[in-house]
Amino acid sequence: MNCTYRSIWNDSTGTFVAVSEDAKSAGKKTSSCSNATGSAAAFALQALALSVALAFGGNAFAGPAGGVVAAGAANISTAVGKTTINQSTQNAAINWQSFNIAAGEAVQFVQPNSNSVTLNRVLGADPSSILGSMTANGKVFLVNPNGVLFGKGSSVNVGGLVASTLNIADSDFMAGNYQFNGAGNGAVLNQGTINADGGYVALLGANVGNDGVIAAQLGTVALAAGNAITLDVAGDGLLNVSVNQGAVNALAQNGGLIQADGGQVLLTSRSASALLPSAVNNTGVVQAQTLVTGEDGSIMLMGDMQSGTVNVGGTLDASAPHGGNGGFIETSAAHVKVADDVKITTLASAGKTGTWLIDPQDFTIGTNSGDDIAGTTLEGQLVTNSVVISTVETGVNTPPTNYYGATNGVGDINVNDALSWTVSSGVPTTLTLNAARNVNFNANITATGGNLVANAGNDVIVKAGLSTGIRATFAAGDSGNITWTAGNDVISNSAVTATGGDFTICCGRDIKINGAVTTTDGDAILKAGRDIVIAAAMTTTNGNVLLRAGSKPSAEVPGLIGGTVVFGPGVRYTVNGTAPVPEAVTVDSTPASYATPNDFSGNFILTGGATLTQHMLVFAQGNDKVYDGDRDATLSFRGDPTLGGTVTLVPGTGLFDTKDVGTDKPITYTGYSLGGADAAKFALWGTCTDVYGSGVTSAAITPAPLTLKANDATKVYGTTFTPLSTAFTVPVRPVGSETVTAVTETSTGSAPTASVAGSTYPIAITPDSATGANGFIATNYTITYLNGALTVTPAPLVLTANDATKVYGTTFTPAGTAFTQVGLLNSDTVTSVVETSTGSAPTASVAGSTYPIVITPGSATGSFTPTNYTITYVDGKLTVTPAPLTITANDVTKNYGEAPVLSGFSTTPLANDETVGSVTETSPGQPATAPAGTTYPITVGSATGGTFTPSNYDIGYVDGVLTVRPLPxxxxxxxxxxxxxxxxxxxxxxxxxxxxxxxxxxxxxxxxxxxxxxxxxxxxxxxxxxxxxxxxxxxxxxxxxxxxxxxxxxxxxxxxxxxxx
Structure with a gap:
């Protein structure tokens, strides 16, 4: 450690704590310990220490007990007085029934490397008491919702430590996702010594505190109070902490020593709701000094910005005693209370002094009990620190800069107690007051060698005397400046003295000087958006004077609304010049008419060669342009200053804030000047920080034309049309190299049920759906959308007549359902058709088949719409089969010795009244010699003649019987x-x-x-x-x-x- 510490009694914790050797042991008690939240939560911390002392006073349960590895791999071994955890995986989680270390006992974690982490979760009902020694070459997490106490005499030496009453899931832990949450009733308190150089120490829970020593050089020490907290381990070993959910009476307090040189210290808490309090209290020593190697430190006491309180006491040390720049200290909450005996330092012995930022909702410098800091306390800190008090959301680096429009909200800064400081080194310190609304100077301020800056979103109001000065030991050019900026008015009702520095006022509306102003060895610069009203004497010695009235950039015609310098009756401005360089007095005002310039020569007393130059302000306004893909801007005169002489606006460089379309877009311009024979009569207006020819104006960038046309498309009925995002053309293209790469298209004909008769259907590009490349943004264009046409073509449908068979002589009557279909869609149906065939007549011959069965085009009926289909008709085949025909030979009887002629036959009925003309008949009994006494077959065949065609019949021949009779x-x-x-x-x-x-x-x-x-x-x-x-x-x-x-x-x-x- 770099400093010597001693112990004093801490009323809030009931313990002796380490403090800086020069800390007071008693005094005016305005620290956070007296607030209700701090007392309630501090009681929880004291109760934890007491309960642990009672529970483990007899050294029962000397070491961790009941350990079971829940994730990863580790081995637990015990010996007398020592427990060793040998971990073989990068991460491991162990569930314990209890985790305690009695005095004289030790727990050692042997891990694969310094980045290994062991999670120890306590499942039992008792808090953890660490009274002995814990060591680890890696990181150790100890989670116990009942509380964790590192007691007096305990020693922890680890690569990193998290002690928490909030739980973490094994899966999150193993994945390195350190999200802790819960509503444990226990507290986390350190009364021992914890070391984690190059690593981190984090105490997490609803109530966390340190009354011992925590050290993490080049690392992070975090005390975070809430019910849900996320830790993010950065690559440089530092720890980012986010309190995601607050807790009732959340408290983070330090009454001991926290040392993180070259690193960061964070004490933070968050309320459970905007109506419930929370607190961050410091009564101990927090040190984050800059190292010899140049790594500076930061200290942040961060309370809830809605209802939280940060009580700043003890010592906050971010100094650089061994070289380098001082660090950064922030104390932010809805309410920030600074104790009278606080010690804050960011002093650098050889570098730049650091900054202390106070960031509340409102802030009052005063001596009343409800005020936030006493004047004597603040001026004591200003001797070695620059202090920023800010009630704006942007904090230290972004004071209000929109001086042409008031914020008009809460966020006042009130100076109700006199301030007087003299810097103690060669580097000036600055008191910066950034108010969301008003800065009210109600007490005197004297800064010797220091600077005073007041930035107000609304008004700066001075009711007491102000002065700054320079010590004789300062080198030439060192100064003490007074700077006031306001969105609306600056009203100075008291005397102001600036010695050795500039006195600068810039505001959006009026400057009202109602108290005497004296500047020596510095310039006086007053810039008002409207009028400068000087109602009290002003004196500048050995400095230049600039009065610029009416520099507000607006569309108002000059002269119609203020914009001039007004001197009270008998009031004169005295400017005392010194040789050899005379002082310059410049008055820039807006005349009622450019044809009649203002003349303020009678309002000045000029000595020592001081000279007066008067200008009529001319206003450069941005010219609107059509979007062209770049930020280039041009300017022109507003109004007509040529009424006052020959004057032109010589172009410089103007740039819009972005290239994109918008109205009242800021234009920053530089290098503009005035030309013409009478240019010396005029001056260009500018903002507070601008020189002539540079400034900010505005204009509009209007959209460029762009035309997008959806491509025509064709789909077949029954299919779904899904437009391609690239199916478009660009008849009127974007500017430059910008391209449109994709759009979203829709069509009322997309559904498969969209009919042929209904087409064409529009294919429409969805407005604002266009995306592109090379800087294309759709809002930069006025886009004309041209529809494409979606044509639905008929789907193919094949109707095939079924094949059929009929017997010759019958009539074929096709059934209307005797067909098949291929190609119907969308549940369409064809229920019937009309069919015809040339083979339908009974006379259709067998030899002529097959005959076509033809579907009559257009005859199909059903639920379908014929126009949605291109119908192909396929004929069926009608086959005529022969009709059955039986020809039977007639029976014949003859006497033996006779030879009859055989020709008689009979037939079954023939079709179509046809007849058989003849047949051939033979019989073995036909000869005269055929023996008698038996019968012989009469074989019939070869039917011919008549009107029938044999091929139309399937002829069956039946033999007759020839009987030969004997003689009697x-x-x-x-x-x-x-x-x-x-x-x-x-x-x-x-x-x-x-x-x-x-x-x-x-x-x-x-x-x-x-x-x-x-x-x-x-x-x-x-x-x-x-x-x-x-x-x-x-x-x-x-x-x-x-x-x-x-x-x-x-x-x-x-x-x-x-x-x-």
Whole structure:
């Protein structure tokens, strides 16, 4: 450590704490400890320390217990007085039932490298007490919602430490996403010593505090109070902390020593709501000095900007005692209270002094109990620090600069207590007051060798005396400046003295000097948007004077609204020049008419060679232009100053703030000047910080024309049209190299149901959808959108008649549904068609088939719309099959010895009343010699003639029967034999025709059991004779007459013996 510290009693924590050796042990108590939030939260910290002391007073549970690895890989080993965690993965999470280290005990984390992290989460119900030693070569997280205490005498030496009552998920932790959240009731308090050089120490929870020592050289120490906090480890080892959700009575407090030389210290808290308080309290020492190697430090006490309070006490040290520049200190909250005995330093022994920024909602310098800082306290800090008090959101580096329009909001800065300081080194310090609304000087200010800057969004009001001066030891050119800027008015009602520096006022409306102003060895510069009213004596010695009235850039015609210098009755401005360079007095005003210039020569007392130059202000205004892709701007006169003489505006360089379209766009211009024979009578106006020929004006950039046309397109009915983002042309192109690369297009014909009859459909480009490249922005153009045309063409539809078959002679009547379809879309249907065929008539022949079955074009009906389709009709085939026809030969009977002609036949009915003319018939029994006693087939075929066509029929021929009858015979009688004695043997015996000798005849053999029937005898027996075996003739023989077929009638057979039963 660089400093010596001693211990004093801290009322808020009830403990001895380390402080700077020159800190007071008692005094006027205006520190944060007296506020309600600080007291309540501090009680929580004291309660934590007490509860831990009671719970572990007997050294019970000396080390961590019940550890289970939840993520990553680690091994836990215990020995007497020591617990070792050997971690083998980069990150590891361990759940413990308790995590404590008793006095004299040690816990060591052995990790793969300095960036390794071990998360230790306590699941039990007791807070963690660290009274012994904890070491780690990497980072250690300790999470216990019940609280964490690093007690007196404890020692922590790690690469990084996070102690939190807020939980973190294992998955977030393992991924390096350090998001902590929860509503733990415990507090985090350090009373021991924590070291993490080059790393970070973060105490997180609703109530966090330090009453011990925390050191992290070139690192970060953060005490953050809230219920949701995010840590972001930067590549340089520093830690970014964000409090995402506040907590009730959130408190971050330091009563000990926090040292982060070359690094950063952050104490921050956030309220649970805008109506609930939170606090950041410092009563200890916070040190972040600049290192010998040049790394400066920063200290930030950041409270809630809605309802929080930062109580600034103790010591905040961001100095540079060993070289380099001083650091940066910020104390920001809705309310910032500075203790009388606070010590703030950013002093640099050899470099630039740093800055202390105070950033509240409102701020009052005064001695009343409700004021924010006493005058004596502030002036003591100004001896070695530049101090910025800012009530604007932009903070230290951006004071109000829109001096031509008031902010008119909360954010006053009130100087109600006198300030007087003299710088203690060769570097001037500056008190800067940046007010969102008004800066009110209600007490005297004297700055010897220092600067006073007041920037107000609304008014700067001076009711007390102000003066700045220069010490004799300052080198030439060193100064103490007074600078006031305001959006509206600057009103000075008291005496102002500026010695050795400039006195500058710039405002958007009026400057009113109601108290005497004296400047010595510095310039007096007054610039007003409207009038400069001098109602009290002004004196400038050894300095130049510039009075510029009416420099407000507006469309108002000069002279119609103020814009001049007004001197009160009898009031004179005295300018004392010194040789050899006389002082210059310049008055720039807006005349009522350029033809009648103002003359203020009678209002000045000029001595020592001082000279007066008067100008009529001329106004350069920006010229509107059409967007052309660049920022180039041109200017011209507003009004007509040529009424006062020959004058021209010589161009310089003008640039719009951006190249893009807009109205009242700021134009910054430089290098403009006046030309012409009478140019010396005029002066160009400018803003507070501008010299002649440079300034800010405005003009409009109007959109350039651009035409986009959607391409025409075609789609088939039933398909969805999806326009391409590049399907467009650009008849009128963007400027320069800009290109339009894509648009969004829509069409009412996009749906698959869009009909052919309804087309064409418009393809429209969606307004403002155009994107591009090379700087293209659609709003820079007035875009004309031309529609494309979407033509819907018919979809192909094929209707095919079904094939069919009919029998010759029948009529074919096609069914209206006898077809198939291919190509219907959108649930369209074709339910019927009309079909015809040349083969429909019954006379259509088999030989002529197949016949086409033709769908009549345009005959289709159904739910479809015919115009949505290009219909192709495919014929079906009608096949005519032969009709069945049976031709039967007629039966014929002939007598033996005859040879008949066979020609008789019959047919089944023919179609169409057709007839068969003839057939061919043959029979083996046709010859005269064909034996009698049997039948012969009459084979018929080859039907021809008549009116029929044989191919139209499937002809079946049926044979007839030719019967050959024998000549008549006489069957001799057969003796009757009793049935009982009939032999069961075949009968054999001759059959003799009368008048024919016996040898002519062959015996007839009839097998037993042959039923009586007509038999035809096989050759050489000519006459058919039918007999039965063992015949019994019941009647006399019958002689068959020749005119009937030769037959033998046989009496019925008697039953055989075996049949008699």
């Amino acid at each position: 015979v006489i069957v001799p009688p057969v003796e009757t034999t009793p049935i009982e004695t009939l032999p069961d043997v075949p009968y054999e015996g001759p059959v003799v025709k009368p008048g024919v000798t016996a040898p002519t005849w062959m015996p007839v053999v009839v097998p037993p059991g042959t039923p009586p029937e007509l038999l035809t005898l096989a050759p050489p027996v000519v006459p058919p004779v039918v007999v039965a075996p063992v015949l019994v003739v019941e009647q006399p023989p019958v002689i068959v007459a020749p005119e009937t077929p030769p037959e033998i009638y046989v009496a019925p057979k008697r039953a055989r013996k075996q049949d008699r039963n």
